[in-house]
Amino acid sequence: xxxxxxxxxxxxxxxxxxxxxxxxxxxxxxxxxxxxxxxxxxxxxxxxxxxxxxxxxxxxxxxxxxxxxxxxxxxxxxxxxxxxxxxxxxxxxxxxxxxxxxxxxxxxxxxxxxxxxxxxxxxxxxxxxxxxxxxxxxxxxxxxxxxxxxxxxxxxxxxxxxxxxxxxxxxxxxxxxxxxxxxxxxxxxxxxxxxxxxxxxxxxxxxxxxxxxxxxxxxxxxxxxxxxxxxxxxxxxxxxxxxxxxxxxxxxxxxxxxxxxxxxxxxxxxxxxxxxxxxxxxxxxxxxxxxxxxxxxxxxxxxxxxxxxxxxxxxxxxxxxxxxxxxxxxxxxxxxxxxxxxxxxxxxxxxxxxxxxxxxxxxxxxxxxxxxxxxxxxxxxxxxxxxxxxxxxxxxxxxxxxxxxxxxxxxxxxxxxxxxxxxxxxxxxxxxxxxxxxxxxxxxxxxxxxxxxxxxxxxxxxxxxxxxxxxxxxxxxxxxxxxxxxxxxxx
Numbered sequence: 001x002x003x004x005x006x007x008x009x010x011x012x013x014x015x016x017x018x019x020x021x022x023x024x025x026x027x028x029x030x031x032x033x034x035x036x037x038x039x040x041x042x043x044x045x046x047x048x049x050x051x052x053x054x055x056x057x058x059x060x061x062x063x064x065x066x067x068x069x070x071x072x073x074x075x076x077x078x079x080x081x082x083x084x085x086x087x088x089x090x091x092x093x094x095x096x097x098x099x100x101x102x103x104x105x106x107x108x109x110x111x112x113x114x115x116x117x118x119x120x121x122x123x124x125x126x127x128x129x130x131x132x133x134x135x136x137x138x139x140x141x142x143x144x145x146x147x148x149x150x151x152x153x154x155x156x157x158x159x160x161x162x163x164x165x166x167x168x169x170x171x172x173x174x175x176x177x178x179x180x181x182x183x184x185x186x187x188x189x190x191x192x193x194x195x196x197x198x199x200x201x202x203x204x205x206x207x208x209x210x211x212x213x214x215x216x217x218x219x220x221x222x223x224x225x226x227x228x229x230x231x232x233x234x235x236x237x238x239x240x241x242x243x244x245x246x247x248x249x250x251x252x253x254x255x256x257x258x259x260x261x262x263x264x265x266x267x268x269x270x271x272x273x274x275x276x277x278x279x280x281x282x283x284x285x286x287x288x289x290x291x292x293x294x295x296x297x298x299x300x301x302x303x304x305x306x307x308x309x310x311x312x313x314x315x316x317x318x319x320x321x322x323x324x325x326x327x328x329x330x331x332x333x334x335x336x337x338x339x340x341x342x343x344x345x346x347x348x349x350x351x352x353x354x355x356x357x358x359x360x361x362x363x364x365x366x367x368x369x370x371x372x373x374x375x376x377x378x379x380x381x382x383x384x385x386x387x388x389x390x391x392x393x394x395x396x397x398x399x400x401x402x403x404x405x406x407x408x409x410x411x412x413x414x415x416x417x418x419x420x421x422x423x424x425x426x427x428x429x430x431x432x433x434x435x436x437x438x439x440x441x442x443x444x445x446x447x448x449x450x451x452x453x454x455x456x457x458x459x460x461x462x463x464x465x466x467x468x469x470x471x472x473x474x475x476x477x478x479x480x481x482x483x484x485x486x487x488x489x490x491x
Contacts, residue, residue, distance in 0.1 A: 003052040003168055005045060005160070006081055008060065008108060009090035010100040014120040018090060018147040019056035022047060039234075039247050039259050039274070040080035047157045050164075055080045060104045072247055078111075079244075086114045086163040088156075089137070093119035093144060096130025097137070105137045116159050117142040123149050220269045223388060224258075224303035226296060226327075228319050229277030231309040232339040236375035237261065237274050240385070246274055258295040265385060273299045278323055300326065304395070304436075305333040305388050312338040312350055312372065316357040328365055331437040331472050333391045336370040337384055342377055366460065367469025395471045397438060401431045403466075404440070411461050420449040428480040437472040438462075447477035 005022075007015045020026050023043035045054030057077045081087065087108055091101050108115055119134050122144035134142045143159050145152030225233045234246040241263050259274045276292035300306055306327045310320050315338060327334045336358070344350050351372070358368055369387040373380035408430045417425035428443040440462075444450055459473050 003050075003164060004055065004084045005052050005086055005088060006040075006055040006057055006084035006113075007088045007090060008057050008077070008081065008104060010098065010104055013090045013092045014147045015090050016056055018088070018118070018120065018145070019043065019054060021147045021150060021153075022054050039245075039257070040076060041257065041259055042262075047153060047160065050157060050160060052160075055084060057081065060107045069247070069249065072249060076244075076247055081108070081111050081113065084113055085165070086116060086160065087111070088116050088118050089139065090118045090120050091134045091137075091142065093122040093131045093134065093142070094128045096128075096133040101134070101137065105139070114163050115139050116156075116163075118156065119144050120147055122146055123151060220271055221265075221388075221392060222271050222273070222302060222304045223307060224273040224275060224299040224305075224332075225307045225309060226275050226300060226323055227277060227309035228311070228317075228323075229279060231277065231311050232375040233277070233309050234274050236307075236309060236337065236339065236373070236381075237272050239375050239378045239381060240272065257292065258299040268389075273303065275299050279319065297326070300332060301330050303332055305335060305392050307335050307337050307384070307388065309337045309339050309375075310354075312341050312344045312354075315350065315354045316361075321357070321361050324362055328362065328472050331474065333388075333395045333437075333471055334365060334368060335384065335387050335391060336368060338370060338372045339375050341372040342374040342379065347372075365470055365472055366463060369470055391470050394468060395437060396435050397466070397468065398435050399432050399438075399466050404430045404432065407461070407465055408442075411458065415457065417450060417454055420446060425450055426480075433476065437474060438468055439474040439476065441476040441478055443478045443480040445480050447479050450477065 007019055009015050019041065022045040024046060025043070040058065041056040043054050043056070045052045057080045058073045060074055060077055089105060089108060091097070105115075117134060117137060117139040119131055119142035122128060122131065123146040127144055131142070131144065143152060143155050145156055225237055227233050234248045238244055238246055238248060241261060245261060246259065257276065261272045261274070263270045263272050275296040278293055278296055308320065308324055308327065310316060324334060324336075336354070338350075338354060341347070354370060358370065359366075362368055369391055371380055371384045371387050373384055375381075408427055412427050417427065419425075423446070426445045428445065430440060430442045433439050433441050442458075455475060459475075462473060463469050
């Protein structure tokens with residue numbers, strides 16, 4: 001049975017630090033600036049042999065505020081608390097009791113949930129002078145911990161045990177089993193190339209070991225939603241999952257952290273990641289915004305598919321193109337979502353403008369999918385997810401070495417490489433070394449002299465022949481060595 005623990009408290013008491021400690025990962029953004037957390041975050045917590053679902057929530061100190069971000073943040077926190085079995089009320093053991101602590105304690109009592117008082121920042125042998133003040137909240141003796149230094153976790157474990165459901169079973173952690181991928185057999189072309197002295201890429205015929213956790217990760221589609229501030233990223237995710245999971249509003253920069261959300265799309269496990277908006281680097285001055293930007297770039301790096309949300313009324317300014325180029329450089333799939341389409345007056349001219357900018361500025365991913373949507377009204381979302389699934393399949397595509405070399409011979413016969421220094425460049429052999437993104441090794445007698453224009457010619461040919469539109473294609477140029485050494489003996 002799932003056991004859920006929520007972490008609550010005023011800003012700057014270390015809620016996100018405790019969340020990171022329990023989840024065993026640096027998932028939540030941690031900063032000295034108050035009010036960093038706005039959307040609640042979910043993770044898999046572990047405390048010795050106790051496993052549970054842990055939620056990091058925003059503060060409830062402004063719960064009486066009407067309108068604005070504070071009220072909407074409080075609503076989101078209450079939704080998270082409604083799902084929990086027990087609440088960890090975190091206070092600052094050094095600072096003692098604060099008025100906001102009393103306000104939050106009063107609100108938490110209304111939930112009817114069991115509450116464990118946790119006094120954070122209690123490092124070392126001796127407790128802080130103001131530690132005892134926190135007991136006045138009426139939740140019993142506080143549990144002293146230091147989330148930063150991993151102190152007091154045994155006491156927190158003991159405090160959680162009485163709140164476990166009767167049918168909760170603590171199972172000992174099973175050792176991570178490893179599973180071997182079957183070696184990929186070499187086809188006839190690869191065997192012939194190996195016999196002729198070509199050095200095949202590492203991994204062409206070598207088995208790899210993967211853990212079962214990694215195997216499960218491969219089954220989950222990771223989709224990062226990125227874009228400029230106020231482009232409609234959070235609204236889009238809320239519409240996709242069918243609930244107001246993320247904080248939305250007219251204010252730019254509401255999302256500060258990368259928030260992963262588990263979702264199921266027609267039986268397929270998907271993890272959507274809402275990210276902070278990326279502004280031009282010259283305009284980013286605050287430490288928190290810089291940290292948020294780094295988290296967004298990290299989400300792009302870990303994603304399978306990146307949905308770039310652009311404002312259809314101001315499509316593809318310099319920052320949109322900068323984000324798109326970064327996604328392509330990381331080798332991720334990219335789908336363009338032209339949002340707020342319902343507000344566009346001249347739709348034909350806007351589509352033409354977007355297509356021209358994609359063709360001119362993102363030629364390296366020719367055939368990039370673009371979908372017009374209205375996240376607010378839920379229009380075009382089915383087409384968006386179909387485009388996501390299609391480009392993900394393309395990103396994973398593998399082409400046999402036999403097919404590639406037949407194609408390479410045809411390309412060379414119809415359009416041979418140029419002659420350099422009275423010697424013709426010869427294309428010897430080709431194979432796909434990996435997918436995600438599709439990466440190809442090409443053996444050439446003079447790889448340094450092969451013009452970039454000819455590489456682009458081969459890239460376009462690959463896209464057209466094997467249906468690789470819209471995904472990055474990478475090349476590894478290798479020099480074809482003479483299979484005989486200086487003495488004329490076979491290597």
